[in-house]
Amino acid sequence: MNATTTAAAKPAAKESVTLTDNQNNKAVNLPLLPGTLGPKVVDVRKLYAETGMFTYDPGYTSTGSCESKITFIDGDEGVLLHRGYPIEELAEKSNFMEVCYLLLYGELPTEAQKAKFEEGVTRHTMLHEQMHQIFRGFRRDAHPMAVMCGVVGAMSAFYHDSTDITDPRQREIASYRLIAKVPTIAAMAFKYSIGQPFVYPRNDLSYAENFLHMTFAVPCETYKMNPVLAKAMDRIFILHADHEQNASTSTVRLAGSSGANPFACIAAGIACLWGPAHGGANEAVLAMLKQIGSKDRIPEIVKRARDPKDDFRLMGFGHRVYKNYDPRAKVMQKTCYEVLNELGMTNNPLLETAMELERVALQDDYFIQKKLYPNVDFYSGIILQAMGFPTSMFTAIFALARTVGWIAQWKEMIEDPAQKIGRPRQLYTGATKRPYVPIARRA
Numbered sequence: 001m002n003a004t005t006t007a008a009a010k011p012a013a014k015e016s017v018t019l020t021d022n023q024n025n026k027a028v029n030l031p032l033l034p035g036t037l038g039p040k041v042v043d044v045r046k047l048y049a050e051t052g053m054f055t056y057d058p059g060y061t062s063t064g065s066c067e068s069k070i071t072f073i074d075g076d077e078g079v080l081l082h083r084g085y086p087i088e089e090l091a092e093k094s095n096f097m098e099v100c101y102l103l104l105y106g107e108l109p110t111e112a113q114k115a116k117f118e119e120g121v122t123r124h125t126m127l128h129e130q131m132h133q134i135f136r137g138f139r140r141d142a143h144p145m146a147v148m149c150g151v152v153g154a155m156s157a158f159y160h161d162s163t164d165i166t167d168p169r170q171r172e173i174a175s176y177r178l179i180a181k182v183p184t185i186a187a188m189a190f191k192y193s194i195g196q197p198f199v200y201p202r203n204d205l206s207y208a209e210n211f212l213h214m215t216f217a218v219p220c221e222t223y224k225m226n227p228v229l230a231k232a233m234d235r236i237f238i239l240h241a242d243h244e245q246n247a248s249t250s251t252v253r254l255a256g257s258s259g260a261n262p263f264a265c266i267a268a269g270i271a272c273l274w275g276p277a278h279g280g281a282n283e284a285v286l287a288m289l290k291q292i293g294s295k296d297r298i299p300e301i302v303k304r305a306r307d308p309k310d311d312f313r314l315m316g317f318g319h320r321v322y323k324n325y326d327p328r329a330k331v332m333q334k335t336c337y338e339v340l341n342e343l344g345m346t347n348n349p350l351l352e353t354a355m356e357l358e359r360v361a362l363q364d365d366y367f368i369q370k371k372l373y374p375n376v377d378f379y380s381g382i383i384l385q386a387m388g389f390p391t392s393m394f395t396a397i398f399a400l401a402r403t404v405g406w407i408a409q410w411k412e413m414i415e416d417p418a419q420k421i422g423r424p425r426q427l428y429t430g431a432t433k434r435p436y437v438p439i440a441r442r443a
């Protein structure tokens with residue numbers, strides 16, 4: 001089968017790609033869809049109907065699964081835009097609540113819109129008191145991601161008045177509930193693991209401050225908020241808020257495409273994010289840096305990462321889409337310095353190892369050829385550890401921040417009139433049809 005691009009013959013005609021099946025002497029014209037940014041997309045929706053063939057793309061490296069207006073990534077140039085706004089500018093000038101509004105509604109809010117939105121979200125920060133029993137059912141040493149996955153899924157058993165996905169108001173309330181309650185759930189997962197009492201949310205604090213308070217405050221002392229750390233927390237939330245059709249977002253969309261309720265869909269996203277190739281990488285980076293121990297061991301580690309016979313990978317390096325420096329990693333690096341400076345920890349040995357590892361890897365032929373650069377997870381673990389979070393909370397914080405992105409993408413999908421249940425096909429390579437063999441006659 002050959003594919004050729006035919007430019008429009010007449011000005012009005014749309015561009016298309018012609019796919020030729022040489023064996024059967026058949027040709028099919030597939031429309032080329034232009035986006036506002038990024039490469040054109042071959043529309044294969046009619047391919048099966050017209051040719052009886054499927055496409056084959058494990059890992060979806062060449063497949064666009066949906067149309068979206070939320071986030072754009074140019075992986076070659078290292079660009080990330082939310083609703084058109086560069087991530088660097090949002091991280092510098094905006095705040096997480098504003099970014100949430102932007103992702104959900106498409107535009108930056110006016111002051112009145114922002115105040116109304118913040119009030120709407122803040123009203124939902126408390127968790128149904130009966131949900132405390134669910135926490136107590138977990139073992140003390142449960143991973144916070146296991147707790148988050150279970151408790152967020154269980155929200156569908158508590159908030160029945162926001163599970164009708166056909167009602168726009170219920171969808172909105174579910175969105176607000178999820179954004180408002182994930183910090184409460186994440187902080188409770190942490191408190192439970194260390195045996196401290198749960199700390200209730202405080203609606204007079206900002207989103208990031210409230211999370212820090214619920215995580216680190218104890219009833220017997222006054223918690224003193226550090227504005228530098230609160231700002232860093234807010235920025236970490238912004239940097240993780242959305243990232244186009246990554247594995248967990250696609251999981252949320254796929255779960256939602258069957259009509260599942262939003263709480264169940266977000267629980268599915270949390271489950272997917274947990275993996276070390278995705279959100280779990282921030283935890284893995286810190287483990288790796290600790291394992292490296294000192295700068296002298298870096299050449300040995302880089303050698304292992306290059307070795308095709310060794311499945312070891314440099315965690316926090318490489319990305320499916322970015323073939324350049326992840327723009328989030330640059331902001332994260334800057335935030336890392338700010339936090340360590342504030343805490344008087346600039347001679348942090350992990351930071352020194354990380355910086356040297358980055359320097360060596362970026363000069364290494366293997367990493368240059370394969371375009372492997374630090375990603376968002378490379379520096380985030382160092383910041384979070386310095387702020388006092390245990391490694392097991394790192395991915396939970398990622399999930400907390402990504403909830404708004406998942407919700408925005410889920411909402412966009414539900415509101416798309418062309419939405420259908422997601423149902424990929426396959427290349428079947430198993431046994432062909434054969435008769436059942438009675439057990440006595442099996443070899």
Ligand code: CMC
Pocket residue numbers: 243246276277278279280281305306308312313314315316317318319320321370372375376377
């Ligand atoms: N260290 C060493 N080699 C690597 C690395 C790495 N971190 N990442 C990719 N490679 C090599 C890989 O071995 C392969 O080599 P070859 O072509 O010889 O087989 C080539 O680069 C392409 O890798 P791939 O696995 O086919 O690429 P992918 O797009 O499927 O994987 C990735 C992307 C992020 C899973 C991968 O780069 C990786 O495992 N990185 C480490 C984990 C990590 O940091 N994940 C966080 C991603 S960013 C946060 C998020 O989105 O959740």
